[in-house]
Amino acid sequence: MSEQDAQQKDMASKAHADVHQDESDAAQGTTRLKIFRGDAEGGSEVEYEIPNIEGMVVLDAVLYIQAHQAGDLAVRWNCKAAHCGSCSAEINGKPKLLCKTRVEEYEGQEIRVHPMRAFPVIKDLVSDVKWNYEVARSTIPFQSDEQAPFIMYEEDVERLYEPKKCIECFMCQDVCHVLRTHHKHPEFAGPRFFVRNQWLEMHPKDTQSRLEYLKEGQGGIGYCNITKCCTEVCPVNIKITDNSIIPLKERVADEYYDPAKWLMRKIRGRRSPKTGAVVGRNGNRNGG
Amino acid sequence: MESNGQTNGHRDRHEVREHDILIVGAGGAGLRAAIAAAERGLSVGVVTKSLIGKAHTVMAEGGVAASMGNVDADDGWQTHFMDTMKSGKFLNNWQMVEIFAKEAPERVYELEQWGALFNRTEEGKISQRPFGGHTYRRLCHVGDRTGLEMIRTLQEKTLATDTTVYMETTVTRLFKNDEGQVVGALAYTRESGRFIHFKAKAVVMATGGWGRNYKVTSNSWEGTGDGAVLAYDVGAELVDMEMVQFHPTGMVWPPGVRGLLVTEGVRGEGGILRNSEGERYMENYDSEKMELSTRDVVARANYTEVTEGRGSPHGGVYLDITHLGYNGIMKKLPVMYEQFKNLADIDISKEPMEVFPTIHYVMGGIKVDPETCVTNVPGLFAAGECAGGLHGANRLGGNSLSDLLVFGRRAGEGAAEYAKSNGYSTEIDDSQLETEKQRVLEPLERQDGENPYELQQQVQEAMMEHANLMRNEESLKEGLEKILAIKERVPNVKAHGSTLFNPGWHAAQDVRYLTQISEIILRTALERKERRGAQWHLDYDGPSDELGKINFIVKKDEQGEIGIERREIPPMAEHLSRLFDEGDDKHGGEQQGKESQF
Numbered sequence: 001m002s003e004q005d006a007q008q009k010d011m012a013s014k015a016h017a018d019v020h021q022d023e024s025d026a027a028q029g030t031t032r033l034k035i036f037r038g039d040a041e042g043g044s045e046v047e048y049e050i051p052n053i054e055g056m057v058v059l060d061a062v063l064y065i066q067a068h069q070a071g072d073l074a075v076r077w078n079c080k081a082a083h084c085g086s087c088s089a090e091i092n093g094k095p096k097l098l099c100k101t102r103v104e105e106y107e108g109q110e111i112r113v114h115p116m117r118a119f120p121v122i123k124d125l126v127s128d129v130k131w132n133y134e135v136a137r138s139t140i141p142f143q144s145d146e147q148a149p150f151i152m153y154e155e156d157v158e159r160l161y162e163p164k165k166c167i168e169c170f171m172c173q174d175v176c177h178v179l180r181t182h183h184k185h186p187e188f189a190g191p192r193f194f195v196r197n198q199w200l201e202m203h204p205k206d207t208q209s210r211l212e213y214l215k216e217g218q219g220g221i222g223y224c225n226i227t228k229c230c231t232e233v234c235p236v237n238i239k240i241t242d243n244s245i246i247p248l249k250e251r252v253a254d255e256y257y258d259p260a261k262w263l264m265r266k267i268r269g270r271r272s273p274k275t276g277a278v279v280g281r282n283g284n285r286n287g288g
Numbered sequence: 289m290e291s292n293g294q295t296n297g298h299r300d301r302h303e304v305r306e307h308d309i310l311i312v313g314a315g316g317a318g319l320r321a322a323i324a325a326a327e328r329g330l331s332v333g334v335v336t337k338s339l340i341g342k343a344h345t346v347m348a349e350g351g352v353a354a355s356m357g358n359v360d361a362d363d364g365w366q367t368h369f370m371d372t373m374k375s376g377k378f379l380n381n382w383q384m385v386e387i388f389a390k391e392a393p394e395r396v397y398e399l400e401q402w403g404a405l406f407n408r409t410e411e412g413k414i415s416q417r418p419f420g421g422h423t424y425r426r427l428c429h430v431g432d433r434t435g436l437e438m439i440r441t442l443q444e445k446t447l448a449t450d451t452t453v454y455m456e457t458t459v460t461r462l463f464k465n466d467e468g469q470v471v472g473a474l475a476y477t478r479e480s481g482r483f484i485h486f487k488a489k490a491v492v493m494a495t496g497g498w499g500r501n502y503k504v505t506s507n508s509w510e511g512t513g514d515g516a517v518l519a520y521d522v523g524a525e526l527v528d529m530e531m532v533q534f535h536p537t538g539m540v541w542p543p544g545v546r547g548l549l550v551t552e553g554v555r556g557e558g559g560i561l562r563n564s565e566g567e568r569y570m571e572n573y574d575s576e577k578m579e580l581s582t583r584d585v586v587a588r589a590n591y592t593e594v595t596e597g598r599g600s601p602h603g604g605v606y607l608d609i610t611h612l613g614y615n616g617i618m619k620k621l622p623v624m625y626e627q628f629k630n631l632a633d634i635d636i637s638k639e640p641m642e643v644f645p646t647i648h649y650v651m652g653g654i655k656v657d658p659e660t661c662v663t664n665v666p667g668l669f670a671a672g673e674c675a676g677g678l679h680g681a682n683r684l685g686g687n688s689l690s691d692l693l694v695f696g697r698r699a700g701e702g703a704a705e706y707a708k709s710n711g712y713s714t715e716i717d718d719s720q721l722e723t724e725k726q727r728v729l730e731p732l733e734r735q736d737g738e739n740p741y742e743l744q745q746q747v748q749e750a751m752m753e754h755a756n757l758m759r760n761e762e763s764l765k766e767g768l769e770k771i772l773a774i775k776e777r778v779p780n781v782k783a784h785g786s787t788l789f790n791p792g793w794h795a796a797q798d799v800r801y802l803t804q805i806s807e808i809i810l811r812t813a814l815e816r817k818e819r820r821g822a823q824w825h826l827d828y829d830g831p832s833d834e835l836g837k838i839n840f841i842v843k844k845d846e847q848g849e850i851g852i853e854r855r856e857i858p859p860m861a862e863h864l865s866r867l868f869d870e871g872d873d874k875h876g877g878e879q880q881g882k883e884s885q886f
Contacts, residue, residue: 071795083346084342142402151413152408
């Protein structure tokens with residue numbers, strides 16, 4: 001850590017050195033940003049000042065700092081067009097895509113950029129999101145008994161377009177208090193994966209059931225108390241709570257709390273509500 | 289797995305991971321290859337520089353070209369074959385194009401089988417939209433986020449196999465055994481800088497293109513050409529390297545998004561191009577296909593309008609889709625709507641977009657066998673954008689996504705068959721490993737040196753200026769001099785900080801790829817003395833009959849320098865050549881005369 005500290009100081013002094021240069025020939029002024037510099041063991045904010053560029057997004061600012069002031073400043077990004085969901089971070093405590101957030105939105109305010117906090121920090125703005133891919137692997141994949149090409153009509157699939165828009169930025173996971181505050185990672189899939197389970201469950205050609213996974217398995221949908229925080233931060237405007245989580249909760253309730261179904265299950269064992277086929281105890285062929 | 293902890297200090301330690309097949313790259317081609325190999329029961333490792341699902345495939349918007357004829361019943365593989373050959377100005381490897389056109393529909397239906405969802409026709413089939421240079425409505429699509437649908441489907445399918453995915457891991461060198469077979473690679477994890485020695489019976493390169501060679505590009509930081517250079521370093525042949533595609537429509541404002549892609553889907557849905565005088569100028573360039581002409585033609589038209597003073601205030605032309613109205617746009621092009629609204633404060637349902645050509649794709653790449661995607665180096669395979677041959681001198685929109693599927697699968701199968709039938713050793717000499725680790729760490733250990741970001745920027749500016757969509761000998765030579773001067777500075781590049789997630793250190797690796805590829809592009813562009821597709825050489829009036837029968841093949845020569853060979857294209861098989869009417873224009877519409885000015 002002492003090396004890290006020294007490095008940060010080095011960065012800070014470099015940042016200032018560049019500030020003087022920029023100030024001398026700056027025509028349209030500058031912007032100041034405080035960026036978290038540190039790693040798993042800790043860190044602190046470092047202030048940088050950069051020349052203004054018309055229409056600049058926060059990612060532009062971060063990449064400018066990287067190229068001119070702090071070459072080792074860690075940030076994830078790919079498409080720079082809000083299509084890939086790589087550059088998720090927190091600006092002033094709120095999850096944002098850095099590539100989609102204009103600097104001018106914060107006129108007159110501080111800009112403080114931190115990594116997503118529901119996951120362990122790797123370095124600077126990069127957090128360790130691997131856990132999400134473990135949940136992805138535990139999700140029961142699409143499976144159909146029919147052979148494509150499928151005949152499906154727009155009206156059958158229209159409602160699947162919305163959950164399919166997900167860009168896996170994991171900001172909904174970041175803001176969800178079941179994960180962020182209560183750390184239920186081992187037993188709760190989180191909003192992103194409810195979105196995925198929703199289209200899987202509603203796909204007209206899919207033959208699997210994921211209700212047991214959601215209720216009793218790793219899904220843990222019962223933990224969600226529908227505060228809609230996930231919906232608020234979704235950069236592609238998926239109404240996660242209303243259109244994904246609540247319909248799944250309703251299906252789980254129908255399956256588990258309908259007395260007639262409960263009795264049938266006791267007598268006959270669990271059956272897939274879609275096909276009538278008996279499914280495995282975990283309802284999960286990958287075993288989580 | 290086995291952490292082969294060697295004891296000579298933390299820095300030199302490395303892990304060893306063994307797989308039957310190592311796949312480098314997790315875009316559409318890499319994942320499709322992984323699925324194919326895993327389905328054959330082999331152990332597969334996929335290495336990707338980013339997280340899974342973030343590769344450039346996700347940026348593909350318009351659709352995937354496959355001639356199932358759901359909308360236009362007359363479509364079929366023959367027409368798709370002919371469209372692709374014409375667009376590629378007959379430099380394409382026609383065997384690849386035949387396989388491609390025949391197999392594309394099956395590959396798309398396979399995605400549907402795995403859960404991909406496309407927009408539907410009234411009969412409940414996959415809907416298909418028109419696109420530049422395609423005779424029929426041929427692009428299967430879901431709004432303007434087809435690439436996202438495709439990569440997510442392939443990603444989920446891959447994660448349902450036993451494939452191991454090494455995220456945020458960068459390969460720096462391929463290794464050959466004493467018999468000259470490729471048997472693995474060295475990589476480091478971006479998170480910690482830890483080295484991994486991958487041992488594999490076969491390696492598939494699926495690393496994408498090299499749009500980052502240019503300043504104005506639709507490509508992410510990843511597109512630095514690693515795969516082509518790593519293959520070239522072990523003796524693989526590269527083909528058509530002079531061919532770099534400018535997409536006609538990139539965003540021009542604000543500065544931070546300059547070059548960002550505006551999907552061809554906008555023109556597919558009836559978008560109209562106009563200059564500052566309000567003139568629908570495509571009339572002057574391709575009065576038959578208009579806005580839906582091939583990308584090379586539309587890009588040159590847009591470029592010409594602006595350079596001749598008929599551009600918009602920010603130096604673009606106008607692309608107008610307002611006729612669709614808000615509801616139509618939200619149904620067909622919602623991503624474009626959001627992109628312009630968020631980033632440029634433009635409501636595209638009310639006002640036109642400003643657009644200008646942007647580097648988008650590379651047609652050239654690693655030369656492969658059409659059937660198995662094996663290269664001339666045993667054990668090394670390639671597929672997707674980093675492979676060359678399918679697209680010739682210009683790629684048709686939508687052909688890239690089907691390319692990934694058709695040849696990703698073939699590469700995975702080809703590598704699997706090869707790995708099963710070869711029982712040789714994957715051992716290599718330790719000194720190869722140690723030398724490479726030392727080379728990779730040098731930028732961190734050097735006291736002083738060049739800023740890698742600055743070198744990257746200089747390469748990008750030189751290529752933008754000298755290897756643009758209009759080229760001439762004097763400028764190409766000047767560009768080459770600049771690149772060679774930068775190349776001399778590359779061994780002295782310096783990164784500050786540690787190996788812990790350090791983008792400066794990563795950039796220091798990328799600079800080598802960028803300069804190497806740039807030199808190859810410039811040298812091959814100097815050789816192709818004609819106007820053909822993406823190679824628009826202003827010193828010549830039009831296409832040359834002689835050069836139309838030749839591919840330029842690049843291979844490292846015995847002195848370690850770039851060797852360029854003129855290789856004759858084999859005559860097209862009779863069952864294919866007779867598809868083209870007698871006397872049909874084999875230059876794909878590019879005859880000398882009026883059009884050749886553009």
